[in-house]
Amino acid sequence: KAGVTQTPRYLIKTRGQQVTLSCSPISGHRSVSWYQQTPGQGLQFLFEYFSETQRNKGNFPGRFSGRQFSNSRSEMNVSTLELGDSALYLCASGREWHTEAFFGQGTRLTVV
Amino acid sequence: AQSVTQPDIHITVSEGASLELRCNYSYGATPYLFWYVQSPGQGLQLLLKYFSGDTLVQGIKGFEAEFKRSQSSFNLRKPSVHWSDAAEYFCAVGPNNAGNMLTFGGGTRLMVKP
Numbered sequence: 001k002a003g004v005t006q007t008p009r010y011l012i013k014t015r016g017q018q019v020t021l022s023c024s025p026i027s028g029h030r031s032v033s034w035y036q037q038t039p040g041q042g043l044q045f046l047f048e049y050f051s052e053t054q055r056n057k058g059n060f061p062g063r064f065s066g067r068q069f070s071n072s073r074s075e076m077n078v079s080t081l082e083l084g085d086s087a088l089y090l091c092a093s094g095r096e097w098h099t100e101a102f103f104g105q106g107t108r109l110t111v112v
Numbered sequence: 113a114q115s116v117t118q119p120d121i122h123i124t125v126s127e128g129a130s131l132e133l134r135c136n137y138s139y140g141a142t143p144y145l146f147w148y149v150q151s152p153g154q155g156l157q158l159l160l161k162y163f164s165g166d167t168l169v170q171g172i173k174g175f176e177a178e179f180k181r182s183q184s185s186f187n188l189r190k191p192s193v194h195w196s197d198a199a200e201y202f203c204a205v206g207p208n209n210a211g212n213m214l215t216f217g218g219g220t221r222l223m224v225k226p
Contacts (some may be wrong), residue, residue, distance in 0.1 A: 004155075031212045042217035043202065056213040090155055094212040100146065101212050103155040 003029065004093050004104035018079040021107045025072050025093030031055075032074040033101060035068060037088040046089075049074055061069045078109075086111045114139040114204050118217035125193050126225045133188040133220050135203030144206040145186040146214065147177055151199045159201075160188065173197070198224045 005024040025032050032047040033056075045058040046055035050067035056094050066076040072093075078085055088108050117208045125131055137143060144163050148156040160171025167179040179189045187201060200221045204214040 006155075033212050033214070035214075035216075043214075044206075045213050045215065048213055050212075058213075081221055084117065092156075092212070092217050094213075101206075101214060102158065102218050103148070105155045108153075 002089055004102055006089075006091050006104035006107050008107060009105065009108075012112060013081050014081060015081055015082050015111055016076060017091065019081060019109060020075050020077045021089055021091075021109070022073045023076075023091030023093075023104060025074070025091075026102055029093035029095050029102075030072050031094040031099075031101075032068055032072065033092045033094070034074070034076050035088060035090045035092065036060075036084075037106070043090075046076065081111045083111050085109065086106045114143065114205050114207070114215045116203050116215055116217035117205055118201075118220050120220045121218065122221045122223065124223040128192050131188075131190045131193045131197070131222070133201050133203075133222070135186045135188065135217060136184050137186065137203070137205045138184065139205055139207075142181070145177075145179060146204040146206065147171065147188050147205060148202045149185075149199045150202065150215075150219075154186060156202065159188070175190070189204050193222075193224055195224045195226065198222055 007022045031050045033048040037043045048056040052068045063079045068074045088106045090106045092103045094101045127174045144224045146161045147159040200219045202219045203217040
């Protein structure tokens with residue numbers, strides 16, 4: 001059974017640009033969550049999508065957005081990139097309500 | 113608001129020695145509790161989880177954890193550490209009524225001496 005797939009694995013962007021990250025959940029999982037991991041702030045929850053609807057949202061500015069498609073694949077977008085957005089972005093999928101989350105390998109975003 | 117504290121940022125143990133990683137949480141009701149492990153540059157792998165029932169839970173790779181409600185703790189243990197256990201360990205809490213939204217502790221980096 002394939003795990004959670006995140007693409008791309010590595011990304012370098014310039015300050016002010018925008019970026020889109022992709023996440024394909026485990027087959028049959030309808031919940032997709034996104035997290036940001038930085039050395040200074042640790043692992044922080046961005047948002048969760050379930051059946052194409054945003055179910056939960058963390059405390060991040062509106063520059064961070066996401067969506068989920070009918071096949072449960074999810075994308076997150078960061079607009080007007082700042083240097084502080086450099087981080088490992090992790091996606092996790094789960095079956096239903098409050099079940100364990102399975103994480104992908106992450107996308108390493110570097111903003112220069 | 114929920115929170116998780118992992119008091120030990122770094123821990124070094126000798127190979128073959130026992131291990132205990134501490135985790136304290138703050139949550140208004142009975143939480144869902146998790147331990148994850150992360151190797152450098154990788155994602156998170158679930159070691160074990162507690163939802164309800166038996167307070168001693170077994171996980172993969174020989175790890176176990178005990179939920180102690182009175183102490184708001186969920187410490188991770190392993191009787192004999194292997195060099196391959198060197199990694200960063202994260203404790204996390206999730207709400208039991210609001211979807212998959214985890215709050216993580218700051219992590220404990222484990223180093224294993226030969």
